[in-house]
Amino acid sequence: MSDKVALITGATGQDGALLAELLLAKGYRVHGLKRRSSSFNTARVDHLYRDLHEPDVRFVLHHGDLTDATNLIRVVEEVQPTEIYNLAAQSHVQVSFETPEYTANADGIGTLRLLEAIRILKLSERVRFYQASTSELYGKVQETPQRETTPFYPRSPYAAAKLYAYWITVNYREAYGMHASNGILFNHEGPTRGETFVTRKITRAVAAIELGRQDRLYLGNLDAKRDWGHARDFVEGMWRILQQPTPDDYVLATGETHSIREFVELAFSHIGRRIAWTGSGIEEKGIDEATGQTLIEVDPRYFRPTEVDLLLGDPSKARKALGWVHRTSFPELVREMVESDLKALTLEAPRYGNHG
Numbered sequence: 001m002s003d004k005v006a007l008i009t010g011a012t013g014q015d016g017a018l019l020a021e022l023l024l025a026k027g028y029r030v031h032g033l034k035r036r037s038s039s040f041n042t043a044r045v046d047h048l049y050r051d052l053h054e055p056d057v058r059f060v061l062h063h064g065d066l067t068d069a070t071n072l073i074r075v076v077e078e079v080q081p082t083e084i085y086n087l088a089a090q091s092h093v094q095v096s097f098e099t100p101e102y103t104a105n106a107d108g109i110g111t112l113r114l115l116e117a118i119r120i121l122k123l124s125e126r127v128r129f130y131q132a133s134t135s136e137l138y139g140k141v142q143e144t145p146q147r148e149t150t151p152f153y154p155r156s157p158y159a160a161a162k163l164y165a166y167w168i169t170v171n172y173r174e175a176y177g178m179h180a181s182n183g184i185l186f187n188h189e190g191p192t193r194g195e196t197f198v199t200r201k202i203t204r205a206v207a208a209i210e211l212g213r214q215d216r217l218y219l220g221n222l223d224a225k226r227d228w229g230h231a232r233d234f235v236e237g238m239w240r241i242l243q244q245p246t247p248d249d250y251v252l253a254t255g256e257t258h259s260i261r262e263f264v265e266l267a268f269s270h271i272g273r274r275i276a277w278t279g280s281g282i283e284e285k286g287i288d289e290a291t292g293q294t295l296i297e298v299d300p301r302y303f304r305p306t307e308v309d310l311l312l313g314d315p316s317k318a319r320k321a322l323g324w325v326h327r328t329s330f331p332e333l334v335r336e337m338v339e340s341d342l343k344a345l346t347l348e349a350p351r352y353g354n355h356g
């Protein structure tokens, strides 16, 4: 049994749950922060939960919020972690245009609150700190592929908040000698990806169309390009970053980029549908080549006021320094997500919602 104790903020999110699983398998004690919610928000970690009355429980959730400094101090003091992974965030770029102040508070100042909790509790020498930084920092293309030295140019309230979090992490490292590192992660997905991110929105729609539950899929910008990897591979990179003797900042990416359009085509190919594109701009449609049925329409509601057109990362520093490699190919990722949604939707009662 390891004497390592991890605190994961955002433990109920896609990455937090996968990281908790990984650290538990490595023998860590894992504490997670979860928000109070009027509906259940622990679906991704329910399989890790054990009754607290059982002996040797190694996974514990604590109520908390990055907008509340007092509770962060209390939880950090109680848990006495050796590693903190700050994954909690309002993580949806489009939503950040609608809730810019909250996003700045949770994603930007929230990171400061956590770093201050470490400092106030005099844990700077004991704790290693990981900050979930993002390829969204690169925003408007300055250089391709993007690496650790590429200048930042944030294009959303989300990215601007994360820019503050990135630099405050660097500053606490330099000012107080903290073992504090940034992982600059490019998009990573998987079957438990939030349903309003474009990959999962597409794979759920493919499954729903196949099962006759939905007629068509409405999307925004089809030509944006992303460097998409598998979240399972990326959380391992987070852990490796904190195992280094000295703190530093690393890009984690696959080194490949694909458009939303390519993702759509590949996802639909798994249910035997070939997409032909007709029209242009907001009139563009994706048609089933065999039947002529319209499967995809453009809805300008999903356009962003400022877009990030092209993300392509260069992970060579992480490969060399951390020995980190991305294992899952793009076609494997898409297949796994479509198959998982087909299985899940077959079991699930129909439900209706606003898919962002």
Ligand code: NDP
Binding pocket: 009, 010, 011, 012, 013, 014, 015, 016, 033, 034, 035, 037, 041, 064, 065, 066, 067, 086, 087, 088, 089, 090, 091, 092, 106, 132, 133, 134, 135, 184, 185, 186, 187, 188, 189, 194
């Ligand atoms: P998710 O949106 O799946 O998870 C975010 C987590 O943060 C959830 O547990 C959420 O709680 C929690 N959360 C949100 N606001 C607060 C708050 N104010 N206080 C406490 N907890 C909060 O994100 P991912 O798992 O995909 O991403 C993890 C981190 O990595 C995020 O910081 C994201 O910005 C960043 N990132 C993600 C990338 C990706 O491609 N996935 C790429 C680069 C960076 P609840 O479950 O209740 O909503």
Ligand code: GDR
Binding pocket: 091, 092, 093, 094, 133, 134, 135, 136, 185, 186, 187, 188, 196, 197, 198, 199, 201, 218, 219, 220, 221, 222, 224, 225, 226, 260, 302, 303, 304, 307, 308, 356
């Ligand atoms: P992103 O992910 O903004 O890259 O942020 P998202 O999947 O939301 O968008 C990717 C691209 O797809 C385009 N798009 C659509 N997006 C959504 N959500 N819904 C649509 O209908 C749609 N149609 C087209 C978008 O315009 C965009 O270009 C994710 C988050 O996980 C962040 O937290 C993280 O920091 C970055 O990845 C790296």
